Every structure is written in C-alpha cells, then in structure tokens.
Amino acid sequence: MVEPAGDPGAAARALLKLVDLPDPPPRVLFGTGLHPMIREACEARLKMWDHWQDRSAEAQGGAVPTDA
DSSP states (O other): OOOOOOOHHHHHHHHHHHHTSSSOOSOOOOSSSHHHHHHHHHHHHHHHHHHTHHHHHHHHOSOOOSOO
16 A cells, blocks of 8 residues: 655654754654555564574574574
C-alpha cells in the first residue's frame, strides 16, 4: 500500500528536533508507512539468519552449538 506524502513542514520540524538532541539517532524513518514495511523485512531476515545459524557457527570453525 502506498502512503500519501506527508507534510514537509512537519518533517522539517521533526528533523530540527532530532539534530538538537545530544545523541541523535543515526537513522530515522519519517512518516507512518515505512515502519511496518521495514519491521517485516527485518523480521524476515532475522528468521532466515536464525535458520542458518548452525552453518554460520560451522564456518567459524570449532564445535557447532547444539542449543541454537
């Protein structure tokens, strides 16, 4: 689903608040449409990496953990 474009003024105000923080985030998602899409993509990647964790450990050498 394509989300409508947001308010550029609201984005500018949000950005200015971020840059004034003592420890601003290195990345931020503006708007409401990207967060669910990025979450889904990250969860899919984590699931795939969990599935192949034994092979990852094997590639490092040594014993493969059995409880992973």
